[in-house]
Amino acid sequence: MLSLATQDYSKMSSTRVLVADANSTDGTPQIALAFRDRLNVSVIRGGMPAVGRNRGAALADTPYVLFLDADIEMAHPSVIRRAVELAQQKQLHCVTTNIVCREGTWSDKTLYACNDCFQYLSRLHKPFATGMFMLFDRKKFQELGGFNERAQFAEDYLLSKQVARSKFGIVRGGVYTTNRRFQKMGHFRVARLFLETAMNSWNEKFFLRDHKYWAELGPGEERPARAH
DSSP: OHHHHTOOOTTTTTSEEEEEESSOSSOHHHHHHTTTTTSEEEEEEOOSHHHHHHHHHHTOOSSEEEEEOTTOEESSTTHHHHHHHHHHHHTOSEEEEEEEOTTSOHHHHHHHHHHHHHHHHHTTSSOOOOTTEEEEEHHHHHHTTSSOTTOSSOHHHHHHTTSOGGGEEEEEEEEEOOSHHHHHHOHHHHHHHHHHHHHTTTOHHHHHSOOSTTGGGOTTSOOOEEEO
């Protein structure tokens, strides 16, 4: 929340920030509400990632809606402002940024660097974004039907791949994430899931299967937050 509060986006203090809480056990709601003196923050009922994201988006009335994961930090104080400016200037439907694992091992950093590389390359065919940072044109988000709430895995990939190449952008600045996923699941399994996701991009049934992706973290350990 601190990295949100320190963004140089001129409307940040008045922008509605909704934290979708799925019975977290780490005090996420209390931490978020402690920033009410700097942010217009509220806590709403969450659920599986797609459900929580859609609930937050349903309450938005702004031209854009920004989806963030709960455990990320902005790597640069201007990333939100520049994402909004890029979306406005080029009339984009979706803008994302790169992912940085600043405290991880070389293996963690390498895998995230590979993800960023593939994300850039994906713009040549079918772009994709991760839920860690997804700025969406709200009307386009609604037109696409939002996140597929039947998805058990990679609901962010499933939605973003529907965005046309000409309407997709990547802004520099990045978000910091942890290596907790690798610690819980192992590098090999995470990398395998990433490759299987790419290979099954047109197979919706793959995303509707339970890959134990969320169960690995335990109940309430990691759930997305969203900012509008």
